[in-house]
Amino acid sequence: MLRKYYVYVETSSTTPFQIRRIDELNKTPTGNVEAKVMCFYRRRDLPTSLVQLADKHQTTMTTTTKVVQKVFRASSVQSEANPNGKGRPPARQPASQVGARWK
Numbered sequence: 001m002l003r004k005y006y007v008y009v010e011t012s013s014t015t016p017f018q019i020r021r022i023d024e025l026n027k028t029p030t031g032n033v034e035a036k037v038m039c040f041y042r043r044r045d046l047p048t049s050l051v052q053l054a055d056k057h058q059t060t061m062t063t064t065t066k067v068v069q070k071v072f073r074a075s076s077v078q079s080e081a082n083p084n085g086k087g088r089p090p091a092r093q094p095a096s097q098v099g100a101r102w103k
Contacts, residue, residue: 007037016042 008017024036043051 005022019040020037026034
């Protein structure tokens with residue numbers, strides 16, 4: 001299991017610490033270490049226009065997730081109704097075997 005590490009970064013003594021998640025560490029040929037990080041922000045620290053855009057995107061993603069869940073549920077019900085499995089129609093028998101059991 002890959003562990004994710006979080007760090008607090010101080011950019012100035014007058015602002016709160018910033019939160020970062022370390023995704024990758026690389027050592028350069030000169031011996032320095034570079035970090036690929038994910039930045040986390042507090043809503044109150046973001047411009048209003050960006051918060052509104054994020055909220056709009058979240059609403060869109062929630063709607064999309066609900067549609068996907070409905071489609072998934074519908075396909076699950078269909079495959080439960082079909083005991084031959086996995087939502088496929090029942091397998092057809094070759095024409096030579098269709099009437100064979102009735103003879």
